[in-house]
Amino acid sequence: MSHHVTFQDLPEGGEKFDPARGSKLIGGFAMAGLIGLIGSAFFFFTRTDTFAYSWLFAVFVAFTVVVGACFWILLHNASNSGWGISIRRLFENLANMILVVGLFALPLLVPAVQNPLWEWMAHHREAAHHAHDSGETVKEALHHMAQADSHLHILVEKFGYLNIGGWHVRFFLYFTILWFIASTLRKRSVMQDSDGNIKHTIWSRQFSCLLLFFFALTATFASVDWLMTLDYSWFSTMWGVYIFAGCAWSSMAVMILLVTWLKSLGYLNKVVTDEHYHLMGKLLFAFTVFWAYIAFSQYFLIWYANITEETRFYLTRNTETWRWVSIFILVGHFAGPFVILLDQQRKKKTRWMVGMCLWILFMHVVDIYWNIIPERGPSLTHGEQWLIPYAWIQDVFALLAVVGGVGFVFLRGLGKFSLYPCRDPRLIESANVVN
Amino acid sequence: MDVAMGNPRSKLPWLVFFGGATGFTVAFLMQFLTQVVIYPTVVQGKPTDIYTLPAFFPVMFELTILFSAFTTLFGLLALIGLPRLNHPLFASKRFPKFSDDGFFVCIEARDAKFTKEGTKSFLEGIGGKNIELVEDEI
Numbered sequence: 001m002s003h004h005v006t007f008q009d010l011p012e013g014g015e016k017f018d019p020a021r022g023s024k025l026i027g028g029f030a031m032a033g034l035i036g037l038i039g040s041a042f043f044f045f046t047r048t049d050t051f052a053y054s055w056l057f058a059v060f061v062a063f064t065v066v067v068g069a070c071f072w073i074l075l076h077n078a079s080n081s082g083w084g085i086s087i088r089r090l091f092e093n094l095a096n097m098i099l100v101v102g103l104f105a106l107p108l109l110v111p112a113v114q115n116p117l118w119e120w121m122a123h124h125r126e127a128a129h130h131a132h133d134s135g136e137t138v139k140e141a142l143h144h145m146a147q148a149d150s151h152l153h154i155l156v157e158k159f160g161y162l163n164i165g166g167w168h169v170r171f172f173l174y175f176t177i178l179w180f181i182a183s184t185l186r187k188r189s190v191m192q193d194s195d196g197n198i199k200h201t202i203w204s205r206q207f208s209c210l211l212l213f214f215f216a217l218t219a220t221f222a223s224v225d226w227l228m229t230l231d232y233s234w235f236s237t238m239w240g241v242y243i244f245a246g247c248a249w250s251s252m253a254v255m256i257l258l259v260t261w262l263k264s265l266g267y268l269n270k271v272v273t274d275e276h277y278h279l280m281g282k283l284l285f286a287f288t289v290f291w292a293y294i295a296f297s298q299y300f301l302i303w304y305a306n307i308t309e310e311t312r313f314y315l316t317r318n319t320e321t322w323r324w325v326s327i328f329i330l331v332g333h334f335a336g337p338f339v340i341l342l343d344q345q346r347k348k349k350t351r352w353m354v355g356m357c358l359w360i361l362f363m364h365v366v367d368i369y370w371n372i373i374p375e376r377g378p379s380l381t382h383g384e385q386w387l388i389p390y391a392w393i394q395d396v397f398a399l400l401a402v403v404g405g406v407g408f409v410f411l412r413g414l415g416k417f418s419l420y421p422c423r424d425p426r427l428i429e430s431a432n433v434v435n
Numbered sequence: 436m437d438v439a440m441g442n443p444r445s446k447l448p449w450l451v452f453f454g455g456a457t458g459f460t461v462a463f464l465m466q467f468l469t470q471v472v473i474y475p476t477v478v479q480g481k482p483t484d485i486y487t488l489p490a491f492f493p494v495m496f497e498l499t500i501l502f503s504a505f506t507t508l509f510g511l512l513a514l515i516g517l518p519r520l521n522h523p524l525f526a527s528k529r530f531p532k533f534s535d536d537g538f539f540v541c542i543e544a545r546d547a548k549f550t551k552e553g554t555k556s557f558l559e560g561i562g563g564k565n566i567e568l569v570e571d572e573i
Contacts, residue, residue, distance in 0.1 A: 296492065303489050304479060344448075 005270055005431040014193065014418025019411065021265050026411045033404025039397030044107065049116040050391045051398070053376040056117055058398035059105045060226060061368050062406045064243065066101050067219050068251025069094035070178055071244070073185055074215055077201075077208035083279050085430035086271035086420045090258055092189055093414060094251070095182035100409045102175040104402050108226075109168070116380060120155055120232040124164050138163070154233050162229065170225055174218045181211050189421050196423035219244050230375040233309045238298035245291035250364035252284045253357035260354050262419065271420050271431040274348040279435055281347030284360070288341060292334040316374045320386050325370050333363045369395070447510050454506025455499045462498035466491045523571040541569075 019026055043051040069091045076084050076091070084091075107113055115122040123145065124138065131141040139159045146152040155162065185204055192200040220240030228239050236242075256277070262268050302310045317326050337360060346352045373395065377385045421427060467485075470476050475483035481490060512518065524530050524541060533539035540563075542554050551568070558566050 296489075300489055300492065304481075306479065 006428060009270055010422065010427075010431075012422075014420055014422025015267050016417075017262070017267060017415040017419055019415050022261070022411060025261065026408060029404045029407035029411060031404070032400045033408050036397050036399070036401030036404050039394075040401045043394045043397060047391075047394060048112050049380055050376060050388050051394050052113040052117045053373060054391070054394040054398035055107055055113065055402075056226065057369055057372045057395055058402040059101065059108065060372065061365055061399065062097075062101045062104065062402045063222070064247040064364070064368065065251050065254055066095060066097045066406075067178065067222075067244075068247035068249070069255075070098070070182055070215060071219070071248050072251060072255075074181065074208045074212050077185065077204045078212055080205055082426045082429040083276070083433045083435070085424050085427050086268065086276065087255060087259060087280075088424075089186075089189065089417065089420050090255060090262075090414075091251075092182065092186040093417075094254065094258075094410060095178075096186055096413075097406055097410050098175060098178045098182055100406050101402075102179070104405060105171075105175070109171070118229055118232070119379060120162055120229060121164055121167075123152055123155055128164075151233070158232070162232065167225055170221060174222045177214050177218050181215060186417075189424075190417050192424055193418055193422055196425065198425050201424065201426070216244075219247060227371055230372065230379070231312065234313050236298055236302065236310065236313070238294055238301065242291075242294045242298055245287060245294050246364055246367055249284065249287040249291055250361055252280060252287065253360040253364070256280050256284070256353050256357045257361075260350055267419055271427065273431070273433070275433050275435055276430075277350065277353055278344070278347045279433070281341060281353060284357075285338075285341040285347070288334060288337045288360075292338070295334075316378065316386075317370065322370070322374050322386070325366065329363070329367055329370060332359070333367055337363075365399070445514070447507065447514060450510040451503050451506050454510070455503035458498040458500070458502025459495050461502070462495040463491060466494060523569050527567060527569050529565060529567075 040051070040055070043054070072084075073088060073091045073095055075081075076088055108117075111121075111125065115125065124142065127141040127145055128138050130136075130144065131138045134141065136144075139156060142152065142159065143156050146156050184207065188200045188204050188207075191197075220243075223240050223243035227243070228235065259268060259272055259276070259280075263272065299314065302314055316322065337356060340352070340356055341347065374386075376391065377387045380388065424430075470491075471483050471485075471487065477483060478490070481487050524539075529537075530539060540558075542549060542558075548554075555566055555568070
């Protein structure tokens, strides 16, 4: 058993990260982001249709990780946990990346990007055009269009939720709410760094309990608005929670990697121990199972009910190449991590956990890819092609741009505050945690 | 406490793992044999072969948990030797404090290094105060 850490052992004012010490990784992210951005800019102007999907995929990967971080700080505060005080600041910083993700998400507001992605928007715009000429409302114009093409009738029915104005309002709401949560909690936490007042802890707890509700709404409806409506006739009631499971999972993996990296640079060594790895590993394991539970439930409900609109999603993903990706996800997203993370001792071994977390992040990216990209071929070629040849290159560039960009800004900004809440009254409890 | 006493890791997780695996297999076989092999049943237009598997999962999941829970409980009881009706230590007047706010060190006679006098002087040597010899009543 190691020495009991007290406030005397810790540097006053906490540990400040010096970006120069982590310049290798930060430079790597900057490089990736730069290459990605150049490639993305090229594809954005030359291949807007296919690239729209790549960009949505890349932005959504970053979005899920940041939303996951937001969830972990909310849960941590709301459940009044003591163990994770040492890593809470890192989650707070990660959650605050929501503004950067929002910046990267701006191209999704361009109509030329929206129309190939969300066909319903193209139909709505066409209806708006007709409405402008004939003087009816957009919904009436849509109704007229549906008389010629019965597939569109569902858009008339869904008009109350699925309309362009509402979509944009919600788009800004998601980012505003998430940013409000992340920045408020970090502001309180940083205030505590200087005065050490327990009031901030209590205030954050109350705030988190209330805001968890709104958080759940943003994560759920963001995934509905951006992903589920890629096919406007498809729907799944498990969708929001399915995406959420991936958010929390990938975010925890990022955290374990980040903590390991910081420890290797000589930070956090007094406040983060093997016990924290074990605790984070347990949560990672829990969400491996939770994701599988939700993913299977979604599949199971659709498979059993066998309703034409619903099965389309899995038919696409169970055909040709995508079938192998589906099987790969089953094994790599669930079975592999499940067996490896099952062992208690392994969760305390940094090497195992780093390997596992890298794998988990990879699988998370594959999962999001598998959710978005299969829509691209059928949507853009009206069902003639499953895949657009060589479009995956655009996906890689988009991913490099967004992940590189967000990663660079995130790591550069780590030095702004202490790496852990240095005067949180329960910091010592966290540093000495045993489970 | 386990680290301080140098206890080895419990074997229970292995029992539970095999208990769970048994539950998983039993649930699969029970459904597969009855629904596919012995009496193929068409439900909801689903095939009557191995591709009916998704329909079996809820039961497989439940039985895995049920069997794991049973092996956890009964495996634990077996490993710690419960239930037993009495234990010689209950005769000691100090023993009840053990379940309240005190520690109780017991060296059993079956311990290879146990001798009646040697153990007593060893415990006194390390500062023991209330040392008593507890003998089985029979």
